[in-house]
Amino acid sequence: MIPRAGAPAGAAGTASAVPPVSPVVPVGKDLLGLxxxxxxxxxxxxxxxxxxxxxxxxxxxxVPTLRGMTIVNLFFEASTRTRISFEFAEKRLSADTVNxxxxxxxxxxxxxxxxxxxxxxxxxxxxxxxxxGASGAARFLADRIDSNVINAGDGTHEHPTQGLxxxxxxxxxxxxxxxxxxxxxxxxxxxxxxxxxxxxxQRLGAEVAVCGPRSLLPNAIEEFGVRVFQRIExxxxxxxxxxxxxxxxxxxxxxxxxxxxxxxxxxxxTREKLERAPRDILIMHPGPMNRGVEIDSDVAxxxxxxxxxxxxxxxxxxxxxxxxxxGGKPELAEAAKGER
Amino acid sequence: xxxxIVELYGAENLVxxxxxxxxxxxxxxxxxxxxxxxxxxxxxxxxxxTLYRDDLxxxxxxxxxxxxxxxxxxxxxxxxxxxxxxxxxxxVRAALDELADFGRPARIALAVLxxxxxxxxxxxxxxxxxxxxxxxxxxxxxxVSELDGEDAVVIVPRRSET
Numbered sequence: 270m271i272p273r274a275g276a277p278a279g280a281a282g283t284a285s286a287v288p289p290v291s292p293v294v295p296v297g298k299d300l301l302g303l304x305x306x307x308x309x310x311x312x313x314x315x316x317x318x319x320x321x322x323x324x325x326x327x328x329x330x331x332v333p334t335l336r337g338m339t340i341v342n343l344f345f346e347a348s349t350r351t352r353i354s355f356e357f358a359e360k361r362l363s364a365d366t367v368n369x370x371x372x373x374x375x376x377x378x379x380x381x382x383x384x385x386x387x388x389x390x391x392x393x394x395x396x397x398x399x400x401x402g403a404s405g406a407a408r409f410l411a412d413r414i415d416s417n418v419i420n421a422g423d424g425t426h427e428h429p430t431q432g433l434x435x436x437x438x439x440x441x442x443x444x445x446x447x448x449x450x451x452x453x454x455x456x457x458x459x460x461x462x463x464x465x466x467x468x469x470x471q472r473l474g475a476e477v478a479v480c481g482p483r484s485l486l487p488n489a490i491e492e493f494g495v496r497v498f499q500r501i502e503x504x505x506x507x508x509x510x511x512x513x514x515x516x517x518x519x520x521x522x523x524x525x526x527x528x529x530x531x532x533x534x535x536x537x538x539t540r541e542k543l544e545r546a547p548r549d550i551l552i553m554h555p556g557p558m559n560r561g562v563e564i565d566s567d568v569a570x571x572x573x574x575x576x577x578x579x580x581x582x583x584x585x586x587x588x589x590x591x592x593x594x595x596g597g598k599p600e601l602a603e604a605a606k607g608e609r
Numbered sequence: 610x611x612x613x614i615v616e617l618y619g620a621e622n623l624v625x626x627x628x629x630x631x632x633x634x635x636x637x638x639x640x641x642x643x644x645x646x647x648x649x650x651x652x653x654x655x656x657x658x659t660l661y662r663d664d665l666x667x668x669x670x671x672x673x674x675x676x677x678x679x680x681x682x683x684x685x686x687x688x689x690x691x692x693x694x695x696x697x698x699x700x701v702r703a704a705l706d707e708l709a710d711f712g713r714p715a716r717i718a719l720a721v722l723x724x725x726x727x728x729x730x731x732x733x734x735x736x737x738x739x740x741x742x743x744x745x746x747x748x749x750x751x752x753v754s755e756l757d758g759e760d761a762v763v764i765v766p767r768r769s770e771t
Contacts, residue, residue: 320657320674329710332660362660592660592674 296593299411299418302427303469311472315437317589318582324361325584335364335595340396341389344421345371345382348400350556350580351421351431355398358587364396382406386414396594399423404461417594425459425520431555432465434586436473438579439510442551447474452508454501455536455563458485458525459517462555466512467493480504481514481536484525501536505543510551513538513564529562539565549573556580610720611642613736618687618718620647626654628692628704629675634753635722636691654679656690661703683712689736693751695721698732723762725749 296310303311324332340359344352352368359366369385371377376385386397396417399407404424411418422428436446443449451470457463457479470477471494478496479486480503490497498504504511516532526532533539543550552564552574560566569576614623620643627636633655640651657675659665690704701719708717720736725743739762743749746767754760 317674320676323677324660327710328712331710333706334660334665 295596296590298594299407299420300429300590300594301407301411301418301420303429303432303465303472304427306429306469306472308472308474311433311436311469314433314586314589314593315440317593318433318437318585321585321588321592322582324588325357325581330361331363332361333363334592335359335362338364338396338595339392339394340364340366340398340591341394342366342368342421343371343385343389343397343399343401344369345376345399345401345406346422348421350583351400351428354580354583355419355421355430355587357584358591361584362588362591364591367394382410383413386410386416390414390416396591419590419594422461424461425464426461427465427468428461428555429465429469430583430587430590431462432469433590434579434583435462435466435512435553435555436469437582437586438553438575439475439551441578441582442575443509446470449475449510450478450508451475451510451512452478452480452498452504453512453514454480454504454538455514456485456516457481457490457514458487459520460514462512463514467495478504478507482526482532485516501538501542502545505538505546505550508550509548510553511538512553512555515555515557516559516563518559529559533562533565537561537563537565538568540567540571543568543571543573551575553579610722610736610738611639611646614639614689614718614720615643615647617735618689618716620649620651622685622687622715623649624652624654624681624683624686624688624714626656626679626688626690626704626708628690628700629655629657629659629677631751631753631756632656632690632692634755635693635751636689639691639720652681654681656704656707658700658703658707661707663699663703677707679711683708683714685713685715687716687718688714689718689720691720693722693753694749695719695724695732695734695737696727696749698728698730701732702730722751723749 324330342352342355356366394416398419398421399410400421401423404426406423407418407420420427420429439449440446453463453466467477478498479490480498480501550573552568554564554576558564558569560569625636625640627633636653640653643649643651655678657677659672659674688708718735721734722738724734724737724740727745743764748765750763750765752759752761
């Protein structure tokens with residue numbers, strides 16, 4: 270267990286006839302990764318995401334919670350799912366949003382990340398959602414501006430909201446994360462999704478494994494405390510959940526694998542391989558999929574696939590994160606207690 | 610209270626909506642009584658108004674969000690909001706806003722177990738279990754056996770700082 274960062278001081282409250290609904294666990298100013306979150310903080314985000322699912326099922330998919338709040342989605346890398354998911358989450362909470370794509374902004378004129386953000390802050394924004402190709406970019410920004418910063422993927426480091434939505438999806442389908450056996454398959458080396466998943470799953474007490482060609486596993490993968498499978502068949506034998514990672518061809522500068530066909534034959538998740546599994550395995554993929562490479566179509570669209578549930582949960586999880594981070598000042602919490 | 614609701618609004622078009630958390634149990638109990646006496650199957654809903662609060666920016670760490678469950682079409686229904694304690698009226702204001710996002714009921718009424726006065730908004734209850742006069746600052750807690758193990762109404766005096 271990691272020491273609890275920012276444990277609530279004086280949040281215990283006074284004796285009352287009605288017990289508090291749940292202890293207050295502040296999440297903090299920013300969401301930069303799952304590595305530094307405690308189990309109770311992750312649990313709070315997942316529990317908060319539950320009621321937000323219902324909002325997206327309404328005819329009027331909007332609540333006034335973040336009215337008047339301005340959020341900038343700063344995307345220095347291409348993204349469809351994550352950006353749209355964040356945008357839906359923001360809009361369904363009534364925040365005002367601006368999308369900045371790096372290619373169409375002053376970044377292409379050579380403006381630095383901090384200057385861009387400071388200029389945005391000068392226009393009185395409240396939150397920044399950032400995706401950047403450099404690992405640590407979100408932390409770098411969070412240390413330098415007052416707005417809340419949400420990491421929407423930084424290089425090969427973390428993608429915390431994806432990790433959270435994966436946790437929520439596993440919990441929806443398999444119950445508590447504690448003790449679940451989850452294997453991340455494929456391109457772990459380039460995958461920020463993998464890191465967020467490993468840390469998040471471990472924090473909640475799951476057993477985590479990775480499976481992929483040695484060239485696509487980080488050198489010190491053992492230090493993550495995960496089991497390593499060299500063959501996908503062994504992973505299928507062991508796991509209850511397979512989270513199949515995308516082969517990140519755009520980040521592969523050298524020859525990591527002989528050919529896509531060979532990769533599919535050896536490491537691809539296919540129906541034939543799954544049919545030999547001793548149990549039903551939950552199939553997940555963070556998208557976008559390379560069909561016929563890391564995952565076959567009849568698996569991706571098959572009965573055990575929850576890939577689209579992941580996407581649905583993504584909006585709810587992001588709404589929960591926005592809601593929690595946009596919280597007011599802690600010192601006012603006491604004053605507001607007991608009022609209704 | 611159940612009788613009064615039926616008397617005022619009939620049991621035909623009724624939808625009972627409890628406000629999280631203890632209003633939900635109370636509304637369930639009222640609905641059960643009406644179902645028994647009128648031989649109906651009243652639709653029940655639950656409303657969590659956290660996301661509609663007017664003080665979200667000032668309450669500090671975010672309050673826990675409960676679940677809203679309103680799978681019924683509310684258009685042209687008579688919706689009765691049920692809550693445990695009516696105080697400032699701000700919770701009811703939020704509930705009215707939230708209901709508006711679910712449809713356009715023919716009418717919306719308010720039933721509360723305890724009206725303790727101290728309104729800060731022009732809101733009144735249509736059906737009241739009991740009116741009590743409690744100084745502002747004191748708290749009125751309604752306990753229901755489903756959540757608290759017993760049924761009771763407790764007045765908690767303003768906490769003495771020690």
